[in-house]
Amino acid sequence: MTTSADMTPTDSALPPPRSQTGVRGWVRENLFGSPLDSALTLVVGAVLVAAAWFGLGWVFFDADWRVISTIGGRFVIGNYNSDQVCPGNDCFWRPQASLLMVSALLGMAWGVAGAGVVRRIAILIAVVAALFAFLPYDFERMGMDVRLLLLANPVMLVAGWAIARYTRLGTPKWVAILSVVAFFLTLLLLLGLPGVPGLQPVDVRNWGGLTLNLVLAVSGIVLSLPVGVALALGRRSHLPVLKAVCVVFIEVFRGVPLITLLFMSQHLVPLAFPETFPRNSLLNAGIVITLFSSAYMAENVRGGLQALNPGQIEAARALGLPAWQTTLFITLPQAIRNVIPAIVGQFIGLFKDTSLVYIIGMLDIVEVGKTFVVGNTEYQQDAQEMFVFVALVFWVFTYGMSYVSRKVERHLGVGER
């Protein structure tokens, strides 16, 4: 407790009364401001204490968390590493290698962006990944090499940072290009290559767990950007046929639940393409999620286009730019930059929505947990533990993303212009 009188003896103003400063003042102002406030604090506080008592009691005494450690790596990758799919159980390094690439890219992003929120997030992710190496899994399921790969994440982070700092790759453009490369490398790693030792092909039906959610969400948002931009431009165009088609497409995909679209994809996607087109549920889900997401993306981009100052277009036309150059170099870049927060929000929603792929029999992280609980009589009592854990995993990802987006938004000053 400091009072202003102590520090500035010449100041004739009296210090505020003790009841308004320090802990007592804070409690008085924030918890017991008025009789109603006091009553509210007491009632809500009592309920909170009771809830905490039962909640913590459940977490520490009643809940049986062994179900989580038993299921272990299956949360990350589903049945990918099981005996039938990957003889010898040595496929787990493939998603891990992809995680290492993510760490390196985060390191590069840190090197490019410098100190700030990017650095904090990058370090947090690498450290959490490394900490997973110390979880009490059985050694048979998760060998020493897996633990070492997890521990390598901070090393890759620093390597990425060094590359960004001391080579010419340290520009935002290169980070973006390498991210795309890493995404396709991940797909290649997970798919496998026939004939290459250690990379035996794995049927996409066996992809699962959190990797599946992330692959679907990331490819959905990335692929939906061009489609969504095209739809948004189509909706604003003066060509009536094009405009009508875009409006119908957007409204249909936004007005129908994703789950019906996913279910429909099994029947319609194989019908709409000739028989030579590859058929599997991952591709069906990917196509539908991309189309679904691009309808929302189109509305976001359209919002950005509408918010644009018409003076920009007029200036471009006055400079003699043809319409397509005006769109490509003047309006679109500004419109997309202004709706980045909305796109992040959409990505979070899409990530949550990938949990719906259970309807076409894919084992995403929710379905991995559910089938494990339902299928094993031993763990049938542990459904709550399972879903609390899955909820926490989702929460960490979605809340983390919204936190980063808020920080970056404030950093860039988007929305304040």
Add this chain to the structure above:
Amino acid sequence: MSTINRILTYEDIPVWRHARIIRWALQIISAIFVVALVAWFFTNMGSAIAERDIPFGFGFLSREYQTPIGDHFIPYESSDAFGYALGVGITNTLIVSVLGVILATLIGIVVGVARLSSNWIVNKIALAYVEFFRNVPVLVQLLFWFYIVLALPQVREGYVIADRLYLNNAGVSFPGPNVPGSLLVPLAWIVVTVAGVIAGIAAHRMLTRRETVTGRASYPLTAGCAVAIVVSGIAWMILSAVAGDAPFVMASPEPQGRFGRIAGGITVRAGVLVLLIGLVIYTSAFIGEIVRAGIQSVGRGQIEAGRALGLSPMAALRHVTFPQALRVIVPPLISQFLNLTKNSSLGGAVGYSELTNIGITMTQTAPAISIFMLIMVAYLAMSLAYSLVGNLYNRHISFERS
């Protein structure tokens, strides 16, 4: 002169650079492109349907469905047709979404106001509620509640609270109005009551206008309520006298028979209960943020001005803050209502037979593509209805303000 004329009339411009011609060419090219794309998909589909013998058509709609439906709010027998069963699905979806929308709005308003509370503890609890529940997929939340209800004791050993409230893994039962006689009597009473309420609103409007014009106290609220209550009361008495039974009687749930099946009162079955809990909690977290943003969007000066004019805090809230906040709140609120309706399609995961779930079950005995086309049309109709209501309301409040 003639040069300028030629430039002004675009005479010298070659055909391929003529703006109007380019525009027309683009129209035609885009139309051809779109038609070709659609045609490509449809020929693929047509040939696939023909070659692979995939069933398609709507003849099944009049066939008997012959499958029981777990929950139905309108009478349903297994011998009813597919078309009628789809109707059952639509009513199931509508009932859950309407109940969900009402409850989520109420809780969302509480959460939004709590987020603005000066009480630290209330504020932080609301923040935690919002940040947790809107960041976890609704499916995970639904499954969590589903397995909690599933873990409750069976009907015979279920919890009984105060001899009135029954809680077990089949659902929850509590006292409520039951229909003693024919279903027509309560329906007639409801129709008359709605007419009475409309008459009451009309009376309220008329008296309010009289009050503003003449300045004489006309008690519009009292008179309006009185009209509605008197009309519905007289209807109740007449219907009771004519039909021999009152339209509704209050009844308490009671276990009956050897298996302790609970009858009487109102029973909310487990599927509906779980779906409602999950959807309401998830959506109310979003609505809470919308309400908070809406209230915060009203400038502080507005409230201060209202207070300076002598309005009480409540009156300032009602006449100054809310009308302005509503303009910000309503459009995103409508889209949340729509989201809730669409999310109710997850009912199948928690054992509630709503439209999508019934449709998926139907695909075992009927053409999947036809069924899902109908289902999508039904959802689109619902979303259009929501947008229509939203647009009407928006127009209403923006007219009042201008």
